Amino acid sequence: MERGKTLFWLIPFLVFIVALPPVTGSVTLREGIFLILMYVTLASSLNVIMGYTGYVSFGHIVFYGIGGYISFYLMLRDGMHLIPAMILGGIGAALAAFALGEAVLRLRGAFFAIATIGVNEAVKALVNNLNFIGGAEGLFFNFSVYKAYGGAARAIWFSYYTMAAVTLITVVASYLIKMSKFGLGLRAIREDEDAAIILGVNAKRYKSLAYAASAFFPGMAGAVFFFKAGNIEPHDAFHLIKSIEMIFMVMLGGYGNVAGAFTGALVYERLKGFLLVNPLFKNLHMAISGVVLLLIVLFMPQGIIGFIREKSKKLRGVLE
Amino acid sequence: MLATWLGAVLNGTLLGLLYGLAAIGLNLIWGVMNVINLSHGAFIALGMFAAYFMVHSFHLSPFIGVFAVLVMGVFLGMATYFVSLHRIISAPELSTLLATYSVSLVIIGLGTFIFTTNPRAIDVRMGALSIGGTVLPMTRVLTGLFSVGFILWLYYFLYRTWSGKAIRAVSMNRDAAELMGINTTITLALAFGIGVALAMTAGVLAATIFPFTILSGGGYELKSFVICVLGGLGSPLGAMIGGLILGLIENLITLQIPTSYVPFLEFAILVFILVVRPTGLLARR
Numbered sequence: 001m002e003r004g005k006t007l008f009w010l011i012p013f014l015v016f017i018v019a020l021p022p023v024t025g026s027v028t029l030r031e032g033i034f035l036i037l038m039y040v041t042l043a044s045s046l047n048v049i050m051g052y053t054g055y056v057s058f059g060h061i062v063f064y065g066i067g068g069y070i071s072f073y074l075m076l077r078d079g080m081h082l083i084p085a086m087i088l089g090g091i092g093a094a095l096a097a098f099a100l101g102e103a104v105l106r107l108r109g110a111f112f113a114i115a116t117i118g119v120n121e122a123v124k125a126l127v128n129n130l131n132f133i134g135g136a137e138g139l140f141f142n143f144s145v146y147k148a149y150g151g152a153a154r155a156i157w158f159s160y161y162t163m164a165a166v167t168l169i170t171v172v173a174s175y176l177i178k179m180s181k182f183g184l185g186l187r188a189i190r191e192d193e194d195a196a197i198i199l200g201v202n203a204k205r206y207k208s209l210a211y212a213a214s215a216f217f218p219g220m221a222g223a224v225f226f227f228k229a230g231n232i233e234p235h236d237a238f239h240l241i242k243s244i245e246m247i248f249m250v251m252l253g254g255y256g257n258v259a260g261a262f263t264g265a266l267v268y269e270r271l272k273g274f275l276l277v278n279p280l281f282k283n284l285h286m287a288i289s290g291v292v293l294l295l296i297v298l299f300m301p302q303g304i305i306g307f308i309r310e311k312s313k314k315l316r317g318v319l320e
Numbered sequence: 321m322l323a324t325w326l327g328a329v330l331n332g333t334l335l336g337l338l339y340g341l342a343a344i345g346l347n348l349i350w351g352v353m354n355v356i357n358l359s360h361g362a363f364i365a366l367g368m369f370a371a372y373f374m375v376h377s378f379h380l381s382p383f384i385g386v387f388a389v390l391v392m393g394v395f396l397g398m399a400t401y402f403v404s405l406h407r408i409i410s411a412p413e414l415s416t417l418l419a420t421y422s423v424s425l426v427i428i429g430l431g432t433f434i435f436t437t438n439p440r441a442i443d444v445r446m447g448a449l450s451i452g453g454t455v456l457p458m459t460r461v462l463t464g465l466f467s468v469g470f471i472l473w474l475y476y477f478l479y480r481t482w483s484g485k486a487i488r489a490v491s492m493n494r495d496a497a498e499l500m501g502i503n504t505t506i507t508l509a510l511a512f513g514i515g516v517a518l519a520m521t522a523g524v525l526a527a528t529i530f531p532f533t534i535l536s537g538g539g540y541e542l543k544s545f546v547i548c549v550l551g552g553l554g555s556p557l558g559a560m561i562g563g564l565i566l567g568l569i570e571n572l573i574t575l576q577i578p579t580s581y582v583p584f585l586e587f588a589i590l591v592f593i594l595v596v597r598p599t600g601l602l603a604r605r
Contacts, residue, residue: 056417104591114549115591117542121587122587124583125581283433290422290429
């Protein structure tokens, strides 16, 4: 099959998933799919810096938290509508990433990973101390905020569709980035940064832009998530475990692969849901996730999609 | 006023020595095999629970049992190396980061299942020492002394024994060491084992001072990153000095600013030093 057909099945599939809850009217399904959509957004955007560029951002959740806090604050204080607040949250996260990137992207490999953990912990500790955004207790919505959206029940459906739109944009954007000249430059940096520089890739600028792009979408996802939750606190917004979950999803599906990040997020959410609900595994879900992650790293480092790509040449064009 | 400062310096020094010991295992593994051991905190927590069972099941003083933990830790660490790291030791950093993180998930997952996350403490009453108006619990003093002891032991091991020299040779150049007849696989496993064992001993000692849960190791792990970055890689002395700096910062600065700002300050230092001088403040280069 020809190359470049990935989105031809990925987008219809995504739309199909999004349409399931309104068609069946199931609220349980909506909650599950809301999480899947958010995970797809997070994994696809992390993929830009981690999968394409080869810089493992261990504290990536910091941008989700920053976006969440900016938009939550704007909605609470100024009564701003979710959509503009969300976009401002995304832009804030992207700007923070660009500024940070200029400094920390000079570090390579493990040093970069540690620095991003440090950034996340530093921001979390700082937010804990800033009283105007609620300190350690965080911020809460008054129920009346949801009136502008036609009541709390409608607001939840509204946030569901907003998340769906964000996810769609993220998947398409991550695909376009990968296929563009910019994406090619990023992948050159991943393979050999020094060689890429010599061949004329402006590595410094490219890395900062990739970092900003991979922060923009988590920023928006955070905005929608915390709008729906109705409260935001530092411990939730900058939870390091969520960062690792993002990496897990990208690894599970396939590093540097658009369909991979999507599949990884989908499989991860289902797996986590299964483990949490099953009475036998309920209390052991963390340990089991650990074993699964170890098995992937040791025996299938290319992930599910990478594995299929290796086995079947025909499917490579639709799995990029 | 002076007594307050003296107390802060004494407490900071003792705590700093413990931090140094907690970080030294991470530093050793990082320096020798270029692996950031993200299961470091989980092993520290295991050490804390080892201390708990020592006291509650065997009525053994943690300051005696700590030697048994050291020996067990070496074997546990070597086993972990062969299960989770041996296959991917030459792979890019991402693989080893994730492999060690998955070990941490398994340990903490099982630990949460078995011990729950209720806080626990062990009650070791050993009296107190009074220096210039500052009362120091004996456990704190002993913890500091034991930390120094273990760090000196590591120095002796690395510079005076054959196995220690082999570890240093492997950390300088793995291929050349292999050509000189050193079994690098066993040597790397031993280095990982010693790193893990030191993390667990730090856990045992920390448990005598502070209450803990299975998740408590995480805080020490993050502090250990700061310390390793402060002190530079691969030098036990660097880790000890980094630990002392951190312990003193925590105790002296809180005399002036609220305690809640301390984590922010620590991580800001971490990022700043990484960006400005990634080889560490004390690196020889």
